[in-house]
Amino acid sequence: MxxxxxxxxxxxxxxxxxxxxxxxxxxxxxxxxxxxxxxxxxxxxxxxxxxxxxxxxxxxxxxxxxxxxxxxxxxxxxxxxxxVSGAGKTNKPNLQIGMFRTPIISLKECLMGEGTNIAFLGMPYDLNVTYRPGARFAPSYLRKVSGSVFQYDSDTLKGAYDPVKGKQILQNIRMTDIGDISSVVFSRNGTQFDSLEETIYRLTKKNILPTTIGGDHSITLPCVKGAARTYHKIGIIQLDAHSDFGLNQVEDWRETTHHGNFMDLLIEDERVVDIVQIGIRQLVEGYLPHAKVKQYPGKSILLLLSEMEDRLNSEIPYYLTIDVDAMDPTVLSATGTPLPGGFTYEEMNEVLKTITKSARIIGLDMVELLPGDSEVDGVLASGLLINLLSNVMERLDEHCTSYSKSLT
Ligand SMILES: [Mn+2]
Missing domain, CATH: 3.90.930.70 (Outer Surface Protein A; domain 3)
Known part of the structure; x- marks a missing residue:
């Protein structure tokens, strides 16, 4: 033969x-x-x-x-x-279901195909937590429960009617799930971080919005680095109970980075020109001002939404990272380092709506969700995501124009 x-x-x-x-x-x-x-x-x-x-x-x-x-x-x-070895054999059908019932395809198929708007991916990594682990289970948990909030229909792309907004959302938006960054055993700040950075770089370069499900918060580091390779100059918007920086000198990031200090590296990164932190309320040793960082502590943003709108820089794209502990633990308790005094679900939506109105979001992640037995936290997180994505996609045309500008 x-x-x-x-x-x-x-x-x-x-x-x-x-x-x-x-x-x-x-x-x-x-x-x-x-x-x-x-x-x-x-x-x-x-x-x-x-x-x-x-x-x-x-x-x-x-x-x-x-x-x-x-x-x-x-x-x-x-x-x-x-x-070809074993020619004639067929592969087993892939029966896995992605976020919001999107089809799971490979990164290769996603990059070679045309017209994908949103790509979900999982980073099941929690080796960088200072307290309770478990965020590694969030991607598979959210894939399982998110379908009760929204079900993507790849045949009709009809999106869904939202009675609260009084309109059809996510119509003609193509979504896919490219699975998890995977490894038999993850190594701390190891090559899986490099794979994530490379993946985010490739997706953003192709104008696809990467939506990464963490993982602990340190996974934002490779995500932002990947996006910065595409856009050269970006801002970060962070919703979080903790600022995740201590302005420490970082010698070897692979050795020292964890979920409570990864922002130190991003503050030092010259490509990151603006950092907006919302919801910060952790007690720290002292106040740490930095020229790049604007903080809206606690729930102060709710009275300052228009100020933030004016302040966000329309000349640069922003990467958005949502630590679910920005929400109040009475609303969402499934997180590793909860702190009282956070946002309600409606307040989160309000803040995110203002952000997407005034900032060009080119990548996002949701981190620090630690699934327990209940599906309620997952439904809450999925609801936030779908609202957010529909808001981001509503500005897609505008985005595309600006994207191609900033890609040169
Ligand atoms: Mn955080």
């Missing part, structure tokens, strides 16, 4: 500023190829023998078979294609 070959599984192919790039997220390399070489490579998109591949390109390209054989040999030596 003739050997079958196909494009290597981990390879991602995408258009980038009118050239075609191949990327191997597993091995971390990138390669630009001429258009005709890409066509030759695509002959192996589905398993094919060299002869069949040659026949499929011979109609468009006037090359002889020996020339094509040499190209195939170079593809093989560069590991762009690989022999």
């Amino acid at each position: 003739k050997e079958l070959y196909k494009i290597k599984d981990s390879l991602v192919l995408f258009d980038e500023q009118s050239s075609l790039t191949l990327w191997d997220p597993k091995e971390g390399w990138e390669l630009k190829l001429e258009a005709h070489m890409i066509d030759f490579l695509k002959a192996f998109a589905i398993p094919a023998t060299k002869e069949a591949a040659y026949r499929s390109i011979a109609t468009s390209y006037n090359v002889n078979e020996q020339f094509f054989e040499d190209i195939v040999a170079s593809f093989l030596s560069q590991k762009l294609i690989e022999p």
Whole structure:
């Protein structure tokens, strides 16, 4: 039997500023190829023998078979294609359901496809907590319970009618779930952080809104770094009971970073030019002012919404991070370091509405949710997310224009 070959599984192919790039997220390399070489490579998109591949390109390209054989040999030596083992076997159908019943697809499919607006991903990581762990279970928990708040319909893209807003929301918005950043065992501040950064970078570069489900709050660090690689200059809006910084000198971030100090690194990052913190109420040693940081402590924002609206910089995109402990523990108790004096559900929605009205949100995360036996906390978190996403998407057209501007 003739050997079958196909494009290597981990390879991602995408258009980038009118050239075609191949990327191997597993091995971390990138390669630009001429258009005709890409066509030759695509002959192996589905398993094919060299002869069949040659026949499929011979109609468009006037090359002889020996020339094509040499190209195939170079593809093989560069590991762009690989022999298919066990040809004819089918994969098991993927029965997993994503956030809000979105289909779970691979990052590769998400990046190669067109028109995705929102990509959910999970970062089941809680090695950086100072107190109670458990946030690693939040992504699978939210996938399970979020369908009771909103069910995505990929056939009709009809969204849903919201009786409170009195209108259809999320209509024609394409969402997907690319699963979790995964590892058999996570290492502390290890390579899984690098994978998350790379993933956020790739998604934002393709104008897809990454919506990451943590995880403890330290996962925001790679998320912001990834977004900053795309936009070069960004702001951060943080809803949190804790400021998560101590203005410490950080020597080796992999050694020292945890969920209560990761903002130190982001404050130092030159690409982060504005930080707005809302809901801060933790007692600390002393007041720590910093030129980049504007704090609206406790629930003070509720009286200062218009001030914040004016203050947010319309020239830069913002990354939004929601620590669920911004909410009052009597509202949401499923969190690792709860503090009294937080927002109600309606107040959270009000604040988020103002933020999305005045800031261009290019990525977001929800962190520090520690699921217990109850599904109520998950429904609450899902409700916040869907309100937030519908608000962000309402400004999508405006966003797209600004996105492409800031992508140059
Ligand atoms: Mn936090």
